Amino acid sequence: FVYSVDDVASFESVxxxxxxxxxxxxxxxxxxxxxxxxxxxRNRKVSPEEGKxxxxxxxxxYIETSVTLHHHIDELLVxxxxxxxxxxxxxxxxxxxxxxxxKGPRGLLKRIFRLSRKNEELVxxxxx
Numbered sequence: 001f002v003y004s005v006d007d008v009a010s011f012e013s014v015x016x017x018x019x020x021x022x023x024x025x026x027x028x029x030x031x032x033x034x035x036x037x038x039x040x041x042r043n044r045k046v047s048p049e050e051g052k053x054x055x056x057x058x059x060x061x062y063i064e065t066s067v068t069l070h071h072h073i074d075e076l077l078v079x080x081x082x083x084x085x086x087x088x089x090x091x092x093x094x095x096x097x098x099x100x101x102x103k104g105p106r107g108l109l110k111r112i113f114r115l116s117r118k119n120e121e122l123v124x125x126x127x128x
Contacts, residue, residue, distance in 0.1 A: 001014045001031060001033050001034065001060075002014070002036050003036065003046070004036055005036065005037050005040065005044045005046045005051075006040045006045055011054075014054075015054050018031060019058065022058045030086065031055075031058055031060035032060060032061045032076070032079055033054060033055040033058075034063055034064075035063070035064040035065065036067060037068070038065065039069050039071070051064070061079055063076055
């Protein structure tokens with residue numbers, strides 16, 4: 001769930017959706033609450049404490065990002081993958097770097113999609 005820290009309405013909408021899914025529908029899916037646009041410090045209307053409180057209430061992970069500055073984007077992607085792996089109860093062997101392996105974002109994406117193809121059915125079940 002992503003909201004903008006300079007838009008209270010987006011925060012309230014995310015909070016309502018999380019409540020509905022968690023309490024009304026009884027979803028046990030992993031949630032990640034993402035506070036975006038943290039680079040807009042002067043315009044910020046939703047504090048980190050408010051975001052953390054809502055995340056805690058709905059048993060969700062919390063992270064603050066800035067897509068504009070590429071701040072904490074890698075950590076967010078790793079967190080999403082970690083939650084999927086926990087949900088699937090799948091343990092992947094450690095990825096080791098070889099001479100032919102690609103480092104950086106492109107290599108990460110190749111490894112992600114390679115793993116997803118191997119477990120396509122399991123991954124589809126996570127997003128039902």
